[in-house]
Amino acid sequence: AQSVSQHNHHVILSEAASLELGCNYSYGGTVNLFWYVQYPGQHLQLLLKYFSGDPLVKGIKGFEAEFIKSKFSFNLRKPSVQWSDTAEYFCAAPEAGNQFYFGTGTSLTVIP
Amino acid sequence: GAGVSQTPSNKVTEKGKYVELRCDPISGHTALYWYRQSLGQGPEFLIYFQGTGAADDSGLPNDRFFAVRPEGSVSTLKIQRTERGDSAVYLCASSPQLGTSVEQFFGPGTRLTVL
Numbered sequence: 001a002q003s004v005s006q007h008n009h010h011v012i013l014s015e016a017a018s019l020e021l022g023c024n025y026s027y028g029g030t031v032n033l034f035w036y037v038q039y040p041g042q043h044l045q046l047l048l049k050y051f052s053g054d055p056l057v058k059g060i061k062g063f064e065a066e067f068i069k070s071k072f073s074f075n076l077r078k079p080s081v082q083w084s085d086t087a088e089y090f091c092a093a094p095e096a097g098n099q100f101y102f103g104t105g106t107s108l109t110v111i112p
Numbered sequence: 113g114a115g116v117s118q119t120p121s122n123k124v125t126e127k128g129k130y131v132e133l134r135c136d137p138i139s140g141h142t143a144l145y146w147y148r149q150s151l152g153q154g155p156e157f158l159i160y161f162q163g164t165g166a167a168d169d170s171g172l173p174n175d176r177f178f179a180v181r182p183e184g185s186v187s188t189l190k191i192q193r194t195e196r197g198d199s200a201v202y203l204c205a206s207s208p209q210l211g212t213s214v215e216q217f218f219g220p221g222t223r224l225t226v227l
Contacts, residue, residue, distance in 0.1 A: 004154075006154075032213045043115070043218045043220050044155070044203070045218070046216075051212075051213035052213075092154075092155075096212065098160060098168065098210055098212055099160070099171065100145070100155075100157055101157065102154030102155045103154050104152065105152075105153070105154050
């Protein structure tokens with residue numbers, strides 16, 4: 001079965017710092033990968049996704065992620081974080097049968 | 113337009129009781145998913161529907177859990193003989209179609225507490 005690992009459980013950054021959150025998946029078939037974000041008091045929402053083509057994917061609010069097949073990774077990056085980026089971030093990957101698997105999440109706190 | 117809605121937002125029940133959790137997906141979305149999220153964890157897949165049928169219920173933890181979607185829209189997750197370990201946030205998501213590359217739209221969740 002697919003499994004998704006997020007190694008950073010809680011990250012604290014100052015505003016303008018650069019961000020990189022790790023995500024590794026296990027399923028080696030056709031890969032679709034997602035990052036979802038949950039802002040305080042809000043629903044989970046899509047940040048970006050990869051399903052084919054350019055391995056560098058750009059999402060909303062200046063986020064991007066790079067799919068590296070050889071490393072089974074899909075790390076999330078942002079060059080300069082803002083206080084409003086404080087949220088919980090989840091990496092997700094489906095199996096061929098449409099079951100979606102999520103990582104345990106990374107809680108990001110940005111200090112003004 | 114309206115997003116995915118879930119009712120109730122909070123449910124407190126006693127061990128052994130029966131509960132129903134409701135999900136109203138985005139209109140026109142044919143795929144509907146249920147997840148369970150425990151404290152400090154990511155959403156855990158339970159079941160998904162394509163239309164009225166449960167396409168995959170392999171994530172349901174045991175036979176106390178059951179879900180229906182009789183008219184292909186609203187879905188109800190039913191939990192019999194609740195246990196304290198069932199306490200979690202139950203999330204519903206819908207998407208326009210089934211597919212591993214399709215975005216899912218999540219509801220706010222129902223927080224279930226079993227005393």
